[in-house]
Each structure stands twice: as structure tokens, then as C-alpha cells.
Amino acid sequence: MLILSEAVGVGHTKAAEALMQGIELLDPSIEVQVLELGRELHPVSAGLLYRCYLNMVTRYPGVWRKVYDYKQNEPLSLWKQSFIYRMFHRTMKDMLNLISPDLIICTHPFSSSSVACLKRAGYTLRLCTMITDFHAHGAWVQPEVDHYLVSGEEVYTQLMKMGVPKEKVSITGIPLTMNFRIKHNKQEMRQLLGIKDMPTMLVMGGGLGLGGMERLANILAKWRDSLQIVICTGHNERLRRVLEAELHHPNVHILGFVNNIDRWMDASDWLITKAGGITCFEALAKRLPLFIYQPLPGHEENNCEFLIRHKLAIRIDTEEEIADWVDKLLCYPQAISFLEQNMQQFQQMLDPLATARAVLAPLRAADEKRSGKYPPVFISKKPATY
Structure with missing residues (x-):
């Protein structure tokens, strides 16, 4: 073949x-x-x-x-x-x-x-x-x-x-590869990856590091004392260097392209990403609550529309929406229980x-x-x- x-x-x-x-x-x-x-x-x-x-x-x-x-x-x-x-x-x-x-x-x-x-x-x-x-x-x-x-x-x-x-x-x-077919213990993954056991937001922009990641990272950095932020820039080395220069904090982790993103998903509580089909399907398999930010025009906008319509993700477009959701997640994580239930039902249908x-x-x-x-x-x- x-x-x-x-x-x-x-x-x-x-x-x-x-x-x-x-x-x-x-x-x-x-x-x-x-x-x-x-x-x-x-x-x-x-x-x-x-x-x-x-x-x-x-x-x-x-x-x-x-x-x-x-x-x-x-x-x-x-x-x-x-x-x-x-x-x-x-x-x-x-x-x-x-x-x-x-x-x-x-x-x-x-x-x-x-x-x-x-x-x-x-x-x-x-x-x-x-x-x-x-x-x-x-x-x-x-x-x-x-x-x-x-x-x-x-x-x-x-x-x-x-x-x-x-x-x-x-x-x-x-x-999906075998790594995404099993969900591992969150605390064990955090210990394995050398990060703190605290509320963790994973930020991704696909393999090219797209989707307004620099602006998003700087918005999220306002909560870095109470929120652990993991930013995966993919192959976008310019973005990785810029973020490393801008964001210095023990709770902020800047990653380039990694081969173990499945482990970072297991270690995270939430994911903010554009709407690439593979990334979203991986998150659904891991039952990692999805927030969609700046999907690319065309196919990703259609992916986003599908996920929103089936209540498998939440779209956030403005700084105010991001702030509202971060505050809500930190104070009342049960606010997205409906999302987690829908993702679990979806995951059970996957072969x-x-x-x-x-x-x-x-x-x-x-x-x-x-x-x-x-x-x-x-x-x-x-x-x-x-």
C-alpha cells in the first residue's frame, strides 16, 4: 500500500x-x-x-x-x-x-x-x-x-x-496513532513532563503555529500566577523565539514542535486551538475540552461550525470572551461539564x-x-x- x-x-x-x-x-x-x-x-x-x-x-x-x-x-x-x-x-x-x-x-x-x-x-x-x-x-x-x-x-x-x-x-x-487511544492519569503525566500540578491550559496552532498564537499567549499571560500555560508553536521557530523573549514565568512553558503532544494533552485541563481536523479529533479522543480561536478560513471554519453545532467545542473570538472563560474555568470548572459529557459520548463511538x-x-x-x-x-x- x-x-x-x-x-x-x-x-x-x-x-x-x-x-x-x-x-x-x-x-x-x-x-x-x-x-x-x-x-x-x-x-x-x-x-x-x-x-x-x-x-x-x-x-x-x-x-x-x-x-x-x-x-x-x-x-x-x-x-x-x-x-x-x-x-x-x-x-x-x-x-x-x-x-x-x-x-x-x-x-x-x-x-x-x-x-x-x-x-x-x-x-x-x-x-x-x-x-x-x-x-x-x-x-x-x-x-x-x-x-x-x-x-x-x-x-x-x-x-x-x-x-x-x-x-x-x-x-x-x-x-489516530496508538498514543491517542488511551487517556493517562493527569497528575502522573505532569510529573513525567516536569510541570506543576495546577490548572493547565494547552495552546496549539497546528504544525505551522498559526491562529493568532502570539496575541492569545499574551492575553493568557495575565493569569500566569494561577494558570499554567503550555504553548506549542509547532515548526514556527520565529514565534517560539518571540514568546520566549516576551514571557518569562515558571508557569509558562514554550514548546516548539514535539512528538509527544498526546502526553501534553493528557497533562492539560483545556485546549485552545485553531480548528485543524487532526488536532480536534485527537482532543476529542483524549476528551480534552476544546476552545476554538481564530480558525483558518475555509476548511477550518467549517470544522469549527461542525464542532460548535454538536456542542463538542466552544468558540472564543475576543479578549473579553477569553477573559470570561478563563475566570469561569478557574472558579467554576463545572461550567463546561456539558462539553465533557458530549466529548465522552463522541469518544465512545470511535473505533x-x-x-x-x-x-x-x-x-x-x-x-x-x-x-x-x-x-x-x-x-x-x-x-x-x-
């Missing part, structure tokens, strides 16, 4: 790695490889895409919102798919000829679109696409996709409205290996058919909705 991601943020690749872990756990005989496709094939073009995206969402969010919203409920036109292929993936066929995968799984719409282009040109392969948000943009939709793996009922319905046959879609949730099982089922069926056995037809079943 070949799992294709793109180096735009961190979430798409984290989902790919979690899926790989699940597949290897269920069937160690399967060889799985994860590639960030654009970076692997054409690093200059992929780097240009990354910088343009970063510029748009940080400096011109209104423009990016219009780009994202334009025909978002329609599949990408063929000329746009062809442009993506020629710009970022034009040598992909040579790579696939070398690897010869039995199945390709895409966790980003660009890689899925380019594989679909190859299939239209006559290249024979099986394509599975995993949508890593709580909302489906039309860029994910191509008729050449054999199987969609989606986070929930609403994405399932959105794909139906865009013409995807229901038998092509499985509701599996978003895959951490559902995505891997959905990927493996058709391959196993094909193997048994070739061997002369006739297994039951694989049917995509929808679990409990949320």
Missing part, C-alpha cells in the same frame, strides 16, 4: 502515519509506505505551494476564503486537476511504475486529484481517498476514486449531494482501527477470490451518527 500526503501543514501526514500504524497492526505482512507526494517529486513547486498557502491564510484570509468557497460544493474541473498534476506530480507515473502498489490511499485532495488523472489516462490501479476534516470540499471528489473514508455522517451526506454513490463511502472517523479495516477488507476479498474462495461482499456500514 502506498499512502500519499502533501507537505501543507502537518495534519494530512499525521493521518497517513496513523493509518499506516493501524494497517501494520492488523496485518503485519502488508508493506505500507507514506510519501508527501509533491515534496518527493517536485520539491521546488511544492515549496512554492506551501509558501503561497501560508501567505494567503495569514495575510489575506478574506481572499483565501473566497477562493475556498468558490464552487466548494462542486468537483474540481478537469482543467484544474490537470494543472495540479502538471505543476506538482507530473513524474508520478514513473514513481508508481517503480513501486507498483496494490492500493493507493490519499489524505490530501491534490494527490487524490492527480491519481485520478492517471486513472482517466488508462493507468489501472485502486484508489482510496481519506477526507481529514469534518467537512467535504468539492476538491476531494473525483469519479475515479474507488472508496472514500470519511469522518462522519455529515461528510457522507455532502459526498452524496456531490454525486458520489453511497456504496463508495465508509464512515470510519479519522485515524480507532475502523479506517484500517475499511482499507483492508476489499484487498482481502480480492485475495480470497483469486484463491478460489468466495467471501461475503464487503458492504460499507454506517456507524452511529453524530
Whole structure:
């Protein structure tokens, strides 16, 4: 199996790695490889895409919102798919000829679109696409996709409205690595991480350290005598250096990119973050109460809307709202008991290996058919909705 991601943020690749872990756990005989496709094939073009995206969402969010919203409920036109292929993936066929995968799984719409282009040109392969948000943009939709793996009922319905046959879609949730499947004791994690046993707020801005983190950190710093603040800046080294220079206090911890964010989630009481699909799904799995601050325009605003509507998160936009909630949490933490109950119900519905099982089922069926056995037809079943 070949799992294709793109180096735009961190979430798409984290989902790919979690899926790989699940597949290897269920069937160690399967060889799985994860590639960030654009970076692997054409690093200059992929780097240009990354910088343009970063510029748009940080400096011109209104423009990016219009780009994202334009025909978002329609599949990408063929000329746009062809442009993506020629710009970022034009040598992909040579790579696939070398690897010869039995199945390709895409966790980003660009890689899925380019594989679909190859299939239209006559290249024979099986394509599975995993949508890593709580909302489906039309860029994910191509008729050449054999199987969609989606986070929930609403994405399932959105794909139906865009013409995807229901038998092509499985509701599996978003895959998480083993570290997020178990919630550890909060006090033990604090001791392990070397922080105090006191009310703790975790602040994240995704792998790129976005979402107004500098302003948010300075607002929260007003409570640093009574609130422990852990700020994870991801790969944003400039932001990490700025915050280290601005905030000096034993109760303020500035982290760069870390590989053990699951432990920091276990050690925290609350999380303030933008609305990246993977981060939010990880927090839901850990039952860590979520506050959404400055979601990026487009897909994150849709993620935020989903979480708010299902009472799985609280949105805070202004300094006054942040102040009100921090005071409330410190004086009366039961104020978010409804949120914790809803997250617990959501977490109980999660099957951490559902995505891997959905990927493996058709391959196993094909193997048994070739061997002369006739297994039951694989049917995509929808679990409990949320």
C-alpha cells in the first residue's frame, strides 16, 4: 500500500502515519509506505505551494476564503486537476511504475486529484481517498476514486449531494496513532513532563503555529500566577523565539514542535486551538475540552461550525470572551461539564482501527477470490451518527 500526503501543514501526514500504524497492526505482512507526494517529486513547486498557502491564510484570509468557497460544493474541473498534476506530480507515473502498489490511499485532495488523472489516462490501479476534516470540499471528489473514508455522517451526506454513490463511502472517523487511544492519569503525566500540578491550559496552532498564537499567549499571560500555560508553536521557530523573549514565568512553558503532544494533552485541563481536523479529533479522543480561536478560513471554519453545532467545542473570538472563560474555568470548572459529557459520548463511538479495516477488507476479498474462495461482499456500514 502506498499512502500519499502533501507537505501543507502537518495534519494530512499525521493521518497517513496513523493509518499506516493501524494497517501494520492488523496485518503485519502488508508493506505500507507514506510519501508527501509533491515534496518527493517536485520539491521546488511544492515549496512554492506551501509558501503561497501560508501567505494567503495569514495575510489575506478574506481572499483565501473566497477562493475556498468558490464552487466548494462542486468537483474540481478537469482543467484544474490537470494543472495540479502538471505543476506538482507530473513524474508520478514513473514513481508508481517503480513501486507498483496494490492500493493507493490519499489524505490530501491534490494527490487524490492527480491519481485520478492517471486513472482517466488508462493507468489501472485502486484508489482510496481519506477526507481529514469534518467537512467535504468539492476538491476531494473525483469519479475515479474507488472508496472514500470519511469522518462522519455529515461528510457522507455532502459526498452524496456531490454525486458520489453511497456504496463508495465508509464512515470510519479519522485515524489516530496508538498514543491517542488511551487517556493517562493527569497528575502522573505532569510529573513525567516536569510541570506543576495546577490548572493547565494547552495552546496549539497546528504544525505551522498559526491562529493568532502570539496575541492569545499574551492575553493568557495575565493569569500566569494561577494558570499554567503550555504553548506549542509547532515548526514556527520565529514565534517560539518571540514568546520566549516576551514571557518569562515558571508557569509558562514554550514548546516548539514535539512528538509527544498526546502526553501534553493528557497533562492539560483545556485546549485552545485553531480548528485543524487532526488536532480536534485527537482532543476529542483524549476528551480534552476544546476552545476554538481564530480558525483558518475555509476548511477550518467549517470544522469549527461542525464542532460548535454538536456542542463538542466552544468558540472564543475576543479578549473579553477569553477573559470570561478563563475566570469561569478557574472558579467554576463545572461550567463546561456539558462539553465533557458530549466529548465522552463522541469518544465512545470511535473505533480507532475502523479506517484500517475499511482499507483492508476489499484487498482481502480480492485475495480470497483469486484463491478460489468466495467471501461475503464487503458492504460499507454506517456507524452511529453524530
